[in-house]
Amino acid sequence: MIEEKELINIKDLIYKVRGEQVILDSDLAILYECVNGTKDINKAVKRNLDKFPKDFYFQLTEDEYNHLILNNYKYIHKSSRFQNGTLNKSENKRGYNLKYLPYVFTEQGVAMLSSVLRTDVAVKISVNIMRAFVEMRKVINEYHYLSKRIISIENEIIETNNKLIIHDNKFNELFKHFNSKESFKQKLFYNGQIYDAYSLIIDIIKKASKEIIIIDNYIDKTILDILSRINDNINILIITKANSNLKQLDITKFNKQYNKLLTVKYSNKFHDRFIIIDDNVLYHIGSSIKDLGNKCFGINVIEDKRHLDVIKEII
Numbered sequence: 001m002i003e004e005k006e007l008i009n010i011k012d013l014i015y016k017v018r019g020e021q022v023i024l025d026s027d028l029a030i031l032y033e034c035v036n037g038t039k040d041i042n043k044a045v046k047r048n049l050d051k052f053p054k055d056f057y058f059q060l061t062e063d064e065y066n067h068l069i070l071n072n073y074k075y076i077h078k079s080s081r082f083q084n085g086t087l088n089k090s091e092n093k094r095g096y097n098l099k100y101l102p103y104v105f106t107e108q109g110v111a112m113l114s115s116v117l118r119t120d121v122a123v124k125i126s127v128n129i130m131r132a133f134v135e136m137r138k139v140i141n142e143y144h145y146l147s148k149r150i151i152s153i154e155n156e157i158i159e160t161n162n163k164l165i166i167h168d169n170k171f172n173e174l175f176k177h178f179n180s181k182e183s184f185k186q187k188l189f190y191n192g193q194i195y196d197a198y199s200l201i202i203d204i205i206k207k208a209s210k211e212i213i214i215i216d217n218y219i220d221k222t223i224l225d226i227l228s229r230i231n232d233n234i235n236i237l238i239i240t241k242a243n244s245n246l247k248q249l250d251i252t253k254f255n256k257q258y259n260k261l262l263t264v265k266y267s268n269k270f271h272d273r274f275i276i277i278d279d280n281v282l283y284h285i286g287s288s289i290k291d292l293g294n295k296c297f298g299i300n301v302i303e304d305k306r307h308l309d310v311i312k313e314i315i
Contacts (some may be wrong), residue, residue, distance in 0.1 A: 010132035015104075017064055020055075021133055022104035024068075031125045032117055038102070044116045045103075051116065056109030060101050107133040186300040194293030201292065201299075202226055204275060204283060211235045213276035213315070217268075218288040220245035224254050226289070227262065235261050239315060242266040245290075269314050282308040 013027045025038045034040035045052050060068075105113060107130070114126030189197045205212055205226060212234060214223060219240045227236060240246060246264060255262050273285035286297035302308070 010129055011135055014132060015068060017060065017068075017104060018058075020106050021137070022106055023110060023129070025057075025103040025105065028105060028110065028113065031121075031129065032114070033121050034117075040117070041113065042103075044113065048112075048116045051112050052109060055106060056112055057103050057105045059103050062101060065101055185303075186298060188296070188298045189293060190296050192293060197287075197292035197297075197299075198226070201275075201285075201289060202229060204277065204299075205230055207281075208234055208277045210278050211237075211276075213237045213239070213274075214289070215239045215270050215272075215274040215276075215311075215315075216285070216289050217241040217270065217273075218244060218290060220290045221250055222290045224250060224262075227260065228254070228258050232259050233261070236263070237315075238262065238264045239267050239270065240264065241268055265315075267315075274311060276308065276311065279312075280308075282311060 010031070013023050013031075014021050015024075016022075025041050028034075029037045029041055032041075045057065110129050110133075111126060114129075187200060206229070208230065212227075212230070214237070216223070216238070217240055219238060223238065223246070238246065244266075248264070251262055251264055254260060273288060275283040275285060277283070282302040284300045284302055286299065287295065
């Protein structure tokens with residue numbers, strides 16, 4: 001018995017049941033060297049029932065007992081033979097005695113039990129058990145602290161990730177706004193920015209789904225090169241001066257080759273350059289399309305629909 005007991009780490013015999021740290025009566029029988037196993041413990045408790053309230057000891061339910069067996073009870077095979085002093089016929093396939101559900105003792109119950117048991121080792125072992133309970137409390141407290149800290153860190157990480165996602169979305173929208181030539185309200189081009197200027201004009205024209213109106217007194221075949229890139233079946237109206245460089249022959253060849261619906265109207269009523277997309281969006285162009293990028297100029301979206309109505313009346 002002594003050799004077996006020396007191999008047992010008392011902390012391994014402490015379990016948490018119903019929120020309490022407890023030791024099985026069969027393990028206490030081994031530790032206290034009870035000759036008759038748990039019978040000696042049961043007799044001691046019955047003789048002193050007033051000293052063992054419900055928070056000092058209680059009997060396990062079958063589910064609780066099975067939980068200890070299946071999960072973490074390492075020494076039950078050793079202590080089961082001391083449950084009633086002899087091996088019971090109801091012992092199951094694992095070798096565990098199931099005739100009587102065991103009792104467990106809390107820390108206070110263990111201390112009280114050592115005072116009522118009449119064995120030579122009860123007091124000495126009780127001291128070691130108390131120390132084991134204290135160590136287990138420290139471990140549990142540290143575990144709870146670490147668990148709370150881990151949960152706190154996880155929550156902080158989740159919160160940080162959510163913030164980063166929000167910031168990433170905002171940055172993406174911002175970059176999308178800066179990179180999108182369609183979302184501008186006004187754009188200024190400097191001398192030499194020929195490619196950027198033509199690129200923006202092309203993007204504006206490509207936005208049309210049904211109609212494009214271009215007003216430019218100094219237009220030439222450059223506009224035809226641009227219009228050749230748009231989709232078919234879009235009505236195109238060019239308004240320019242009669243003496244512009246755009247010839248009817250060029251328009252006929254253009255419509256035939258590209259299957260476009262381009263017409264030209266000659267007028268001297270306009271001084272500035274405009275582009276109207278789908279009878280809805282009005283752009284003011286500060287330079288003739290054939291001279292884009294040669295000098296500093298701007299392109300603006302005119303949002304006041306009244307101006308669009310005035311332009312349409314003049315047309």
